[in-house]
Amino acid sequence: MVDESRRKFLKTTALVGAGITGLSTKTVKAGPKNILDENRMGVLVDTTVCIGCRKCEWACKTAHDLPTQPLDTYEDRSVFEKMRRPDDKALTVVNEYAARETEQFPLNVKVQCMHCDRPACVSACIVGAISKEENGSVIWDTDKCIGCRYCMVACPFQIPAFEFEKAWHPEIRKCDFCFERTKEGKLPACVEICPMEVLTYGTRKSLIERAHQKISLYPDRYVNHVYGQYEVGGTSWLYLASRDFAELQFPKLGTNPAPGVSEAIQHGIFAYFVPPIALYALLGGVMWINKKKAESNKDKEVHHE
Amino acid sequence: MSENMKAVPLPRRYFTPAVIVIAAIAVVGLLFVLARLIFGIGAVTNLSNEFPWGIWIGIDVAAGVALAAGGFTTAALGHIMHKEEYHLITRPALLTAMLGYTFVAAGVGIDLGRYYYIWHPIIMWNGNSALFEVGMCVMIYLTVLYIEFLPIVTERFIGRVNLPGFLKKFNNSIDKLLRILDKGLDKTMFIFIIAGVVLSCLHQSSLGTLMIIAGEKMHPLWQTPVLPLLFLLSAMSVGFPMVIFESYLTSKSFNLKPETHIMSNLGSMVAPLLGIYLSFKIGDMVIRQTFVYLTEFNTASIMFVIEIVIGIVVPLRLFLSPQIQKSPLGLSIAAFLVIFGVFLNRVNSFIVAYTPPYIFENYFPSIGEIFVTAGFIALEILLFRAFVMIFPIVSVPQHSGTKAKFSIRSV
Ligand code: SF4
Numbered sequence: 174m175v176d177e178s179r180r181k182f183l184k185t186t187a188l189v190g191a192g193i194t195g196l197s198t199k200t201v202k203a204g205p206k207n208i209l210d211e212n213r214m215g216v217l218v219d220t221t222v223c224i225g226c227r228k229c230e231w232a233c234k235t236a237h238d239l240p241t242q243p244l245d246t247y248e249d250r251s252v253f254e255k256m257r258r259p260d261d262k263a264l265t266v267v268n269e270y271a272a273r274e275t276e277q278f279p280l281n282v283k284v285q286c287m288h289c290d291r292p293a294c295v296s297a298c299i300v301g302a303i304s305k306e307e308n309g310s311v312i313w314d315t316d317k318c319i320g321c322r323y324c325m326v327a328c329p330f331q332i333p334a335f336e337f338e339k340a341w342h343p344e345i346r347k348c349d350f351c352f353e354r355t356k357e358g359k360l361p362a363c364v365e366i367c368p369m370e371v372l373t374y375g376t377r378k379s380l381i382e383r384a385h386q387k388i389s390l391y392p393d394r395y396v397n398h399v400y401g402q403y404e405v406g407g408t409s410w411l412y413l414a415s416r417d418f419a420e421l422q423f424p425k426l427g428t429n430p431a432p433g434v435s436e437a438i439q440h441g442i443f444a445y446f447v448p449p450i451a452l453y454a455l456l457g458g459v460m461w462i463n464k465k466k467a468e469s470n471k472d473k474e475v476h477h478e
Numbered sequence: 479m480s481e482n483m484k485a486v487p488l489p490r491r492y493f494t495p496a497v498i499v500i501a502a503i504a505v506v507g508l509l510f511v512l513a514r515l516i517f518g519i520g521a522v523t524n525l526s527n528e529f530p531w532g533i534w535i536g537i538d539v540a541a542g543v544a545l546a547a548g549g550f551t552t553a554a555l556g557h558i559m560h561k562e563e564y565h566l567i568t569r570p571a572l573l574t575a576m577l578g579y580t581f582v583a584a585g586v587g588i589d590l591g592r593y594y595y596i597w598h599p600i601i602m603w604n605g606n607s608a609l610f611e612v613g614m615c616v617m618i619y620l621t622v623l624y625i626e627f628l629p630i631v632t633e634r635f636i637g638r639v640n641l642p643g644f645l646k647k648f649n650n651s652i653d654k655l656l657r658i659l660d661k662g663l664d665k666t667m668f669i670f671i672i673a674g675v676v677l678s679c680l681h682q683s684s685l686g687t688l689m690i691i692a693g694e695k696m697h698p699l700w701q702t703p704v705l706p707l708l709f710l711l712s713a714m715s716v717g718f719p720m721v722i723f724e725s726y727l728t729s730k731s732f733n734l735k736p737e738t739h740i741m742s743n744l745g746s747m748v749a750p751l752l753g754i755y756l757s758f759k760i761g762d763m764v765i766r767q768t769f770v771y772l773t774e775f776n777t778a779s780i781m782f783v784i785e786i787v788i789g790i791v792v793p794l795r796l797f798l799s800p801q802i803q804k805s806p807l808g809l810s811i812a813a814f815l816v817i818f819g820v821f822l823n824r825v826n827s828f829i830v831a832y833t834p835p836y837i838f839e840n841y842f843p844s845i846g847e848i849f850v851t852a853g854f855i856a857l858e859i860l861l862f863r864a865f866v867m868i869f870p871i872v873s874v875p876q877h878s879g880t881k882a883k884f885s886i887r888s889v
């Protein structure tokens with residue numbers, strides 16, 4: 174009698190366990206693509222030659238059907254008085270940093286998504302709506318997104334923006350590396366329009382080489398730091414500058430991929446669902462023993478009477 | 479003593495002045511929910527691209543999940559450790575957990591930009607995402623809680639199905655169905671009870687993992703790789719205090735004698751749990767040497783100190799005192815402090831500690847956000863009261879001493 178109920182109990186426990194394991198293999202496979210293509214593309218931004226014409230802002234909006242003023246209004250330099258950030262209405266913005274005494278011109282810095290090699294947004298997204306593509310772009314899928322905004326919490330560069338004022342079907346907006354254009358062999362809109370060749374489009378590998386060449390050719394012109402080469406595990410967009418990046422309001426980040434610890438913990442807790450199943454079995458065992466104990470106590474009481 | 483205690487519906491007048499005030503808050507909250515649905519998140523909240531998450535996530539979801547921990551802790555104690563004397567409190571705790579998680583889901587629902595896609599995670603999986611794990615666990619656990627509650631429903635209606643008019647002829651068959659359901663549930667309930675505890679451990683900790691990916695954006699006083707462990711430990715230590723506090727409130731509002739004996743037994747288990755939590759919290763601070771941030775005098779350091787001292791140290795001391803152990807009021811005050819501490823910890827972790835690199839305007843919840851949060855809590859209280867009056871949840875002393883599981887049809 175006891176044996177039979179025990180067997181039944183264990184069997185059910187095992188069945189539940191098996192059911193969960195069945196799920197687990199699928200989860201592991203369903204993770205986002207993490208394989209990085211050797212020849213993924215990138216852009217090298219040489220901030221030392223940027224003149225702050227903001228034509229890239231206009232081109233970006235035009236290429237993405239975002240409302241924009243005519244191009245000549247972009248000559249108004251008063252916007253530089255305040256630091257701006259990319260948002261749902263502008264996927265890229267240019268900021269200005271005043272010239273120092275020794276310098277002739279102010280510094281201008283274009284900001285957009287960095288297209289990380291190990292993107293925190295991709296790791297975080299609850300439904301896998303964001304993906305790192307073969308050509309380096311990190312893009313967002315409107316058919317999946319549920320609008321939880323966890324990608325915004327995760328991104329170390331504070332890039333994804335959300336259409337807060339929309340009641341129906343708000344979108345996450347961020348630079349998509351002109352995925353639709355590059356697919357057709359065109360340049361990203363901002364790269365194409367830039368009159369000063371601040372932006373160089375090429376494979377990330379070649380861009381890193383080129384950046385270091387520039388630094389060694391003109392050691393007075395650049396600080397010896399290619400921002401994005403190692404930051405958070407590397408980014409597709411890379412920057413050169415004439416002063417410390419912290420002064421240009423680039424976040425100071427380590428070289429570990431942003432999702433690293435979180436994914437490790439996540440996979441530790443869920444390693445093929447072994448820990449949860451072990452816990453289940455343990456609790457089941459404890460419950461069974463305690464129940465038997467209680468029952469035998471009751472039996473004893475009966476005998477005493 | 480517990481022999482002649484029996485869970486029964488408590489028939490009382492539903493509306494009292496306090497209940498009317500609470501109902502008014504609920505109505506205002508619902509109006510703001512309506513406004514959010516019509517005009518969007520931006521119109522009702524102070525959320526922005528700098529601060530994508532506010533109190534709807536920090537309080538409704540994170541604190542809500544933590545404070546519903548009474549469900550799994552008492553299930554573990556009553557059913558898994560099989561301590562019969564605690565069976566009286568498992569039902570109120572279960573009800574709180576069920577309502578609590580229902581409103582966690584509601585909180586997520588209104589916070590989602592595309593709430594109508596809330597089912598997406600069921601078929602679109604991202605095993606790397608802590609949020610995915612939290613979402614799935616909460617969804618499954620909520621179902622488990624509803625299943626665990628079913629026997630209370632069958633108990634209420636078996637032998638009392640009394641449909642009016644032409645539906646009368648179904649009375650018998652529905653009754654039979656209920657009895658079959660009840661039997662089936664009785665045999666399989668242990669599966670769900672264990673699953674509930676496992677699921678709780680999983681998502682209570684994953685809720686901590688959630689903020690790890692925010693990295694440098696989270697203040698170092700809170701950002702640590704052991705966040706999941708801290709979240710789990712704090713959830714475990716807030717479970718019993720929640721039950722104590724609630725049982726005190728219920729006894730006050732329904733004019734029953736407080737369960738001093740059980741409350742103080744539960745109280746004696748809080749101190750060790752709190753002690754473990756505190757030692758991990760301090761240990762983490764020492765190992766990562768984050769105490770240097772306490773010398774700075776700012777919101778973060780003040781909040782951290784309040785969280786530790788008022789939320790952990792003071793109640794720990796109170797729970798260790800023999801006088802407090804004997805007094806229901808003392809126990810409830812100590813319990814309240816623990817609840818406050820864990821609540822504050824969640825708010826701190828998700829809101830106070832969150833400092834993105836570029837801030838234009840600091841976040842403070844809007845009137846709308848506050849009313850929605852308060853409204854949901856008010857609704858939860860109203861539903862709790864209604865459930866306690868309709869279903870056999872709260873145990874009261876019985877004189878007749880009937881031990882039958884199904885009580886006799888009341889004419
Ligand atoms: S910068 Fe932010 S949004 Fe862009 S890929 Fe990296 S994590 Fe994602």
Ligand code: SF4
Nearest residue numbers: 298318319321322324
């Ligand atoms: S807001 Fe959309 S894209 Fe961002 S994490 Fe949530 S579901 Fe993914």
Ligand code: SF4
Nearest residue numbers: 233265348351361363
């Ligand atoms: S790559 Fe395309 S989307 Fe990105 S900033 Fe340039 S123009 Fe805009």
